[in-house]
Amino acid sequence: MGLRSYIITRILLTIPTLLLLLSMVFIIMRVLPGDPVALHFERRGDPKQMEEMRRILGLDKPLWAQYMDYLWGLVDIGYYLEHGYPNLGKSMQTFEDVGGQIFSAFPATLELAIYSMIIASVIGILLGVISSKSYNSFIDHLIRGSGIVTYAVPVFFLGIIFQLIFGVYLGWLPTGQRISPNISPPATITGLYTIDSLLEGNFPKFFESLRALILPSLTLGIILSGIFVRLTRTNMLETLRLDFVTAARARGLKESTVTYGYALRNAFLPILTMMGLQFAMLLSGAILTETTFSWPGLGRYIYQRISFRDYTAIQGAVVMFGLFVTLVSLVVDILYAYFDPRIRL
Amino acid sequence: MSKAETKRRILGPLIPRLTSLAKKGPSGWMVIIGTIIVLALVIMTAIGPWVTPHDPTKYHGPIRTPPSLQFPMGTNHLGQDMLSRILCGGSLMLQVSALSVLVCFLIGVPIGLFSSYIGGIFDRTMSLVIDAIYAFPGLVIAIAVAAMLGTGVVNMALSIAVVYIPSYFRIVRSQVLSIKELTYIEAARAAGAKWHTILLRYIFPNVIPSIVVVASINFADAVLTAAGLTFIGLGVTIDIPDWGWDLTSGRALIASGAWWVITFPGLMIILLALGFTLIGDGLSELLNPKLQR
Numbered sequence: 001m002g003l004r005s006y007i008i009t010r011i012l013l014t015i016p017t018l019l020l021l022l023s024m025v026f027i028i029m030r031v032l033p034g035d036p037v038a039l040h041f042e043r044r045g046d047p048k049q050m051e052e053m054r055r056i057l058g059l060d061k062p063l064w065a066q067y068m069d070y071l072w073g074l075v076d077i078g079y080y081l082e083h084g085y086p087n088l089g090k091s092m093q094t095f096e097d098v099g100g101q102i103f104s105a106f107p108a109t110l111e112l113a114i115y116s117m118i119i120a121s122v123i124g125i126l127l128g129v130i131s132s133k134s135y136n137s138f139i140d141h142l143i144r145g146s147g148i149v150t151y152a153v154p155v156f157f158l159g160i161i162f163q164l165i166f167g168v169y170l171g172w173l174p175t176g177q178r179i180s181p182n183i184s185p186p187a188t189i190t191g192l193y194t195i196d197s198l199l200e201g202n203f204p205k206f207f208e209s210l211r212a213l214i215l216p217s218l219t220l221g222i223i224l225s226g227i228f229v230r231l232t233r234t235n236m237l238e239t240l241r242l243d244f245v246t247a248a249r250a251r252g253l254k255e256s257t258v259t260y261g262y263a264l265r266n267a268f269l270p271i272l273t274m275m276g277l278q279f280a281m282l283l284s285g286a287i288l289t290e291t292t293f294s295w296p297g298l299g300r301y302i303y304q305r306i307s308f309r310d311y312t313a314i315q316g317a318v319v320m321f322g323l324f325v326t327l328v329s330l331v332v333d334i335l336y337a338y339f340d341p342r343i344r345l
Numbered sequence: 346m347s348k349a350e351t352k353r354r355i356l357g358p359l360i361p362r363l364t365s366l367a368k369k370g371p372s373g374w375m376v377i378i379g380t381i382i383v384l385a386l387v388i389m390t391a392i393g394p395w396v397t398p399h400d401p402t403k404y405h406g407p408i409r410t411p412p413s414l415q416f417p418m419g420t421n422h423l424g425q426d427m428l429s430r431i432l433c434g435g436s437l438m439l440q441v442s443a444l445s446v447l448v449c450f451l452i453g454v455p456i457g458l459f460s461s462y463i464g465g466i467f468d469r470t471m472s473l474v475i476d477a478i479y480a481f482p483g484l485v486i487a488i489a490v491a492a493m494l495g496t497g498v499v500n501m502a503l504s505i506a507v508v509y510i511p512s513y514f515r516i517v518r519s520q521v522l523s524i525k526e527l528t529y530i531e532a533a534r535a536a537g538a539k540w541h542t543i544l545l546r547y548i549f550p551n552v553i554p555s556i557v558v559v560a561s562i563n564f565a566d567a568v569l570t571a572a573g574l575t576f577i578g579l580g581v582t583i584d585i586p587d588w589g590w591d592l593t594s595g596r597a598l599i600a601s602g603a604w605w606v607i608t609f610p611g612l613m614i615i616l617l618a619l620g621f622t623l624i625g626d627g628l629s630e631l632l633n634p635k636l637q638r
Contacts, residue, residue, distance in 0.1 A: 017473070017476075017477055020477045021480075024477060025489065028489045028490055028493060029489060029493060032493050032494070036493075039493070039495070141371060148619070149615070149619060151618075151622055152565060152569070152615050152618035152622050154569055154572045154611065154614055154618075155573075156573070156592075157572075157592060157611040157614065157615070160592075160595075160599055161607075161608075163599055164602070164604055164607075168600060168602055169602070280480060280481060280482040281482070281483070283482040283484075283485070284483050287482075287485070287488075287573075288484070288573050288576060292596070302485075303578065306488070306578045306579060311493075314489065318488070318489045321481070322485075325480060325481060
């Protein structure tokens with residue numbers, strides 16, 4: 001199968017997965033026991049007021065009609081072109097479009113995710129390679145041990161400790177904003193502050209937004225790196241035992257060339273794919289990290305909406321997370337197929 | 346092997362089994378240390394209410410006192426003794442995670458066994474549904490379910506279970522698919538064994554080790570997810586001490602530098618999750634034939 005037909009098949013296969021996912025969210029939020037409107041008023045609402053809210057939000061229609069509205073909202077291109085975001089319904093709290101609120105919060109989450117992923121990959125690959133090179137030695141046990149410990153640390157606990165040390169005691173780094181309140185954020189092009197400020201050519205803004213990113217992305221990156229260390233270590237251990245590595249050593253190549261130029265280069269692809277698969281976990285962590293650092297992304301949006309009992313908004317955010325994960329796994333698969341032709345067979 | 350012998354081999358006296366684990370190198374030690382940590386925390390939580398120096402829910406000292414002789418772990422923003430709260434604070438988390446593991450086991454394993462054994466359309470549909478849940482960020486599903494079900498120990502356990510049922514299904518399914526092609530299953534079928542006999546007596550026992558591994562990792566994840574749900578505002582709101590609740594409410598105090606309010610509950614959660622992770626990781630390496638040298 002050529003690359004193009006692989007991509008087309010893969011995209012077509014995404015449609016049923018996506019439909020299933022969206023239906024699942026719908027079942028959880030609408031079909032499972034628990035009436036969102038009654039829950040919103042904590043079961044003490046005035047029936048008339050509740051009826052009014054149901055009508056405005058379209059929750060008075062039969063379930064199948066609600067389901068159709070819900071799916072149509074996501075594919076309605078006309079609405080998207082008019083507003084710049086899909087129709088995800090209206091908020092129970094403010095009656096504003098949930099889609100708009102989510103789309104303005106999303107870039108913050110994306111930026112945090114990207115930087116955390118970079119930190120986790122660098123730490124993970126570096127420590128994983130070191131660990132596999134000194135297999136069964138003290139260093140190997142130490143690195144493996146710390147990998148297990150990071151897995152057991154709640155991400156928000158690490159975040160709070162970092163805030164306490166670097167923000168409160170040492171006062172080195174900002175702990176609760178994307179950019180200092182005295183500085184206006186860069187003009188929105190991509191929504192990622194670091195990239196937008198570079199596009200503007202404004203270096204002070206770039207460094208400010210980078211400074212704000214350090215603690216949140218370090219928190220999330222460190223927590224995630226535990227899994228990356230393990231993935232790299234196992235893959236490298238398998239690769240280092242292969243014949244071509246022995247052959248390279250026999251030819252008298254330097255050990256560092258053998259490790260990085262031969263073994264890591266070959267183990268890299270499976271490692272990258274596995275890392276792509278951890279993306280869902282990264283997003284789970286991002287929700288808690290954002291809440292800890294008051295990072296104005298999708299995770300904190302969910303956190304705030306929970307306290308308002310704003311179920312339509314929560315549903316919208318959950319859908320958005322689902323779409324994002326599906327898109328990422330699609331991209332990872334396509335990249336993998338591009339780099340490794342065997343996958344396309 | 347007689348039935349009694351099988352039983353003895355599986356359950357065995359615990360102590361000799363633990364010492365034999367120690368001979369299996371670092372992975373064996375991981376299991377031992379993990380078991381000790383978990384047992385210690387369970388015992389601590391069980392006897393906690395009888396040994397606390399103060400009533401964990403009453404207000405004793407001045408608020409936010411740093412650790413001292415009277416309050417070895419300080420007091421929180423309500424003036425409650427942190428040490429007493431730490432001693433009793435594990436019960437909610439242990440209940441929630443144990444219940445969620447039980448629910449996962451009771452739902453995930455039978456579906457996995459049945460679906461992969463009969464195969465066909467049913468199996469393919471189940472796999473598709475399970476994979477869709479599996480690919481989703483776990484905490485997001487747990488949040489959605491917990492938000493709709495409302496708070497409470499059972500509801501929290503259910504919302505965590507939804508996230509981890511796929512792990513059980515997948516591991517059971519992959520094992521059954523390889524086992525059911527083996528010769529001894531074919532022999533059993535040829536000898537006229539009924540399908541449920543084959544499934545329960547010949548296949549299921551061989552899947553148990555993998556399930557144990559998944560269950561211990563599931564325990565660790567459930568502890569962390571429960572803490573996460575509490576942190577995000579979907580915790581159990583009853584007046585009993587809970588590490589997750591203490592950590593969450595202590596977050597508001599960090600600007601004042603009251604490190605003791607968050608550090609101790611945080612460390613307890615880490616310890617509990619670590620115990621289960623050690624058991625799971627150690628067992629999975631002991632049981633992995635690829636890594637046995």
